[in-house]
Amino acid sequence: MFNTLLPYLLAGISVGGQYALIAVGYTLVYGILRLINFAHGDIFTAAGFFMIYLTASLPIGISIPLVIILTVILGFTVERVAYKPLRSAPRMSIMISAIGVSYLLQNLMWYLTGGLAKQYPVLPGLSQTIRIGSATTKVVTIVTPILTILLVFALVTLINKTKIGMAMRAVSKDFETSQLMGIKINNVISVTFIIGSAMAAVGSLLYFTNYTAVTPTVGAMPGLKAFVAAVFGGIGSIPGAMIGALIIGICENLIKAAGWTAFSDAFTFALLIVVLLFRPTGLFGEKVTDKV
């Protein structure tokens, strides 16, 4: 029994870890801005394309940091251009702006890349296959959950122990008051987008090493699932996003193992609905207290 399930579990943990890295970006931005950054999945896709074009002319060792830097610049620019001018606008406007950015990025990539699937470069080490028990898989499957946990741990430490982390917590509690206390709100928001984009870039490295084709719309589904994971775990909570993502990744693969392949996506979203019915704030969400 365990031997049959092992390959599914491995695949589930791996894809869950990759969702987690994207989900962190959603949950961070939501925690601070109360904004669902719909463009996040496309920033993840863009990171995939950066890697393909950079490795065409540069060695992998230089490409990887460059990909992370470029993705961070993209995330930062999106925030400055499309969200910052709308800071005092109603929340709906900024949400529409996010959807607009998402489609803009998608179509830009469509135009610039010619709209065909591109083959992701082979990362030495990560792409090799190894044998674990009864399952054969890529090394990246094992690396993903470990790297995800390390990154999430580092991020939680950053938020709890550093000055910028304290500022982020303050801003997420109360926007106006923290501004009055002398916190430079724009800097805090930029840092949020920088961290979120960097995580998405790392996530894209792992995801595309496993699933090697990059198309302009490839980020839509993982982006949506990561968003579900973030809501599932309690949006605003970083460990929640990670655990939510792992649960979704594993459940998805187990459902496929049971033979209901056509329903695995439907299941993900049904699970979300059920959880929200019983725990409207998600698994680890903070209780909503209305202040008067």
Add this chain to the structure above:
Amino acid sequence: MKKLLALLLAVMLLVPAFAMAENVIKIGVFEPSTGDNGAGGKQEILGIEYANSLKPTVTVGGEEYSVELVIEDNQSLTDKAISAAQSLVSKDVAVVLGSYGSGVSMAGGDVFAEAGVPAIGVSCTNPNVTLLCDYYWRICFLDPFQGTVMANFAKELGATKAYVLTMLGEDYGVGLGKYFVDAFKGLGGEVVEENFTEGTSDFAAYINNAVSNGCDVVFAPCATTYAALIIDQAAAQGVPFPLLAGDTWENSAILNAAKGKDIKVYCSTFFDENDDAAAAAEFVSGFKAWLNADSSKMTNNGGNDIVAAVSALGFDAYNVALAAIEAAGSADSAAIAEALPGVTYEGVTGAIAFDDVGDAKKDMAYIKFANPETGAFDFVKTQSVGQ
């Protein structure tokens, strides 16, 4: 000054009028150059363009007409296909070639039928393309045939239990999968069928299912975007069984995915570039030279000069269209539609003659193996089925 400007504008208006006076006949090219099937669609367009470069004119009723190709991208999507088809119709094309992909052809077929523009299917293999549309003809073989061929081939490889994986809602894959299942069961084999949804990247669980169900062959007719992922993940899990598919897999994307990996990939297709028939050999050498002369064409072909079967079909489709225009003796769509059923043509992919439904009578498929060492397709055998 005003008069001068008015004169200038008048001249500018006249110029297109003069251009119109020259005899031009428009042939619509209805193909995907982006999306899931973009890679194959581009190769099909190349075949059509090459044919056009060889025969840029056609004689209609004693007059020389120059042929203009009007290319529209249907983006591999059935909803976009309708607007692409409408755009071709509004540009007054006399006849349409395409498309790669059966779903988009069916979607566009209604538009062409309504406008009375005949369409020649190049590599759309689903029977319904011509069956449900009176204005669609086709020059390639059909899925019931292709499915049976691959089922026979799977049996010859010694397979007893097949895992059939198709994309939900994709006319081509679901249709071909069904014909394979019917034929394979008819040969006494067992079948496990599963679907994936559009946009899936994670095929690990599907491969696991094939292994845990004890299947010894996988048949996965789908777009090359998904095929590359399936091959890569099957190789990562070290599966011992071969992967089989239909004509879409004869593409550089498959070769790139399989290259250097321990995996066996076979596909059936319409044409083999090492065919030693005179017409085919001449086409292959001419097409290769044409590709090598232009780096952008080489890129569209997938970065190498391997001749895809769909390019050969595109070449034949263009020539069939010209033959139909000549037979009609008119540049009018209705006359061409009337002349098309009677057209016979000796093409590089074999003789083409249409049956009552509008399908070419073709009864031979080429089976190829994606060689992971050389990164090229090896010809395995030709296969036909006796009914």
